[in-house]
Amino acid sequence: MQISIWEKESFYAPKDVIIVGSGLVGLWCAWHLKKKDPKISIAIIDRGIIPTGASTRNAGFACFGSVTELVEDASRFGEDNMLQLVEMRYKGLQRIRKVFKEPAIDFELCGGYELFPPNHTRQRSELEHETERLNKLLHDITGKKRTFKDASKKINELGLHHVDYLIENKLEGYLHSGKLCQALLQEVQGMGVTVLNAIEISGFEKVDDNVVLYTNQLIHLKAKQILICTNAFARQLLPDLNIVPARGQVLVTSPIDDLPLKGTFHYDAGYYYFRNLGNRVLLGGARNKAFEEEETTELEITEKIQQELEHFLSTHILPGYKYQITDRWSGIMGMGNEKLPIVKEVSSGVFCAVRMSGMGVALSPVIGEQVSKMLT
Numbered sequence: 313m314q315i316s317i318w319e320k321e322s323f324y325a326p327k328d329v330i331i332v333g334s335g336l337v338g339l340w341c342a343w344h345l346k347k348k349d350p351k352i353s354i355a356i357i358d359r360g361i362i363p364t365g366a367s368t369r370n371a372g373f374a375c376f377g378s379v380t381e382l383v384e385d386a387s388r389f390g391e392d393n394m395l396q397l398v399e400m401r402y403k404g405l406q407r408i409r410k411v412f413k414e415p416a417i418d419f420e421l422c423g424g425y426e427l428f429p430p431n432h433t434r435q436r437s438e439l440e441h442e443t444e445r446l447n448k449l450l451h452d453i454t455g456k457k458r459t460f461k462d463a464s465k466k467i468n469e470l471g472l473h474h475v476d477y478l479i480e481n482k483l484e485g486y487l488h489s490g491k492l493c494q495a496l497l498q499e500v501q502g503m504g505v506t507v508l509n510a511i512e513i514s515g516f517e518k519v520d521d522n523v524v525l526y527t528n529q530l531i532h533l534k535a536k537q538i539l540i541c542t543n544a545f546a547r548q549l550l551p552d553l554n555i556v557p558a559r560g561q562v563l564v565t566s567p568i569d570d571l572p573l574k575g576t577f578h579y580d581a582g583y584y585y586f587r588n589l590g591n592r593v594l595l596g597g598a599r600n601k602a603f604e605e606e607e608t609t610e611l612e613i614t615e616k617i618q619q620e621l622e623h624f625l626s627t628h629i630l631p632g633y634k635y636q637i638t639d640r641w642s643g644i645m646g647m648g649n650e651k652l653p654i655v656k657e658v659s660s661g662v663f664c665a666v667r668m669s670g671m672g673v674a675l676s677p678v679i680g681e682q683v684s685k686m687l688t
């Protein structure tokens with residue numbers, strides 16, 4: 313098949329910026345670039361028929377970190393980095409709520425919780441001390457005296473089992489990840505961004521003042537600047553980046569009459585996460601039960617992890633209930649030896665915004681803003 317002159321001069325015409333990857337990061341980058349300069353020409357390319365990374369396959373938590381996650385982040389990456397990430401995530405959530413009407417993306421400020429079983433390794437006094445310390449540190453970011461507070465009295469009300477202690481964060485919520493991506497996609501297309509699907513970028517090269525992108529199709533594309541937003545898959549194009557793929561598996565139950573569960577829930581330093589989806593339960597995680605096997609970009613589910621999730625479901629969330637598992641899937645996160653995303657110019661005219669460390673829903677609007685300041 314040959315390319316017509318019409319195709320060459322419209323869909324495939326050279327652009328100011330080509331973004332590789334139409335997940336939340338690529339889309340928010342396009343949104344901010346267009347807001348800053350409506351005349352800039354942008355194309356977003358994705359190899360999937362729809363965005364097929366983590367953005368449409370996650371749990372839809374609009375969160376900025378549980379107590380144990382933030383304590384661990386501070387000890388591993390330093391307190392400043394931990395606070396920087398919380399601030400980015402918090403601001404990102406505010407941006408989402410500013411741009412989109414809450415019902416359009418099923419956003420609800422339902423409250424987030426972290427739960428602890430009776431035999432948890434941390435003493436309750438230690439957790440209380442850490443909560444208090446974090447509340448002081450986060451005060452400037454959230455404006456709340458007590459971002460986190462003991463909500464153990466709600467354990468029965470929420471129908472949780474084998475749980476001894478519960479910490480609540482009323483500033484967290486959930487949303488519909490598919491509706492958010494779709495709404496953002498429609499928004500950027502309305503701003504004049506060209507979106508091309510089912511094209512895989514296999515490489516790129518700087519030629520004179522442009523960057524040429526090679527694809528798995530007959531065409532190659534050309535832009536003054538390119539921005540790689542392929543998160544967990546970024547090493548395919550940028551092999552030197554410190555990014556490790558981490559698969560996350562999820563399941564969803566059939567509807568359950570009078571489901572008491574309401575909110576987003578984190579357990580075991582965030583390795584398990586669950587929420588209600590109307591009167592169904594969405595549960596994901598257990599990656600820590602098979603770290604090596606889950607260090608993959610294969611979008612598969614495994615019996616081992618799915619069984620572990622089902623066991624968790626019947627122990628902590630739905631013992632005694634009748635339900636079926638109606639949906640199962642996986643998505644790939646981009647992790648690394650640091651938790652801050654990689655947002656930089658890799659070489660002349662080539663930029664990247666990748667490694668969202670499993671926090672991209674909240675981070676992506678702020679990353680988009682950073683990128684729009686970097687690209688000119």
Ligand SMILES: Cc1cc2nc3c(=O)[nH]c(=O)nc-3n(C[C@H](O)[C@H](O)[C@H](O)COP(=O)(O)OP(=O)(O)OC[C@H]3O[C@@H](n4cnc5c(N)ncnc54)[C@H](O)[C@@H]3O)c2cc1C
Pocket residue numbers: 332333334335336337338357358359360362363364365366367368369370371372373374375511512513514541542543544545548549559560561562596642643644645665666667668669670671672673674675
């Ligand atoms: C199971 C699971 C649960 C999660 N839960 C949450 C949550 O509740 N809250 C939260 O904040 N975060 C969550 N995350 C993380 C969050 O979804 C990600 O951080 C975020 O979606 C990353 O967005 P992105 O745009 O950087 O990458 P992605 O959404 O992965 O997008 C990358 C895109 O690049 C495309 N691509 C890759 N290579 C190429 C190529 N060579 N050419 C063209 N296109 C290419 C892919 O098709 C894909 O669409 C979760 C992730 C998973 C997997």
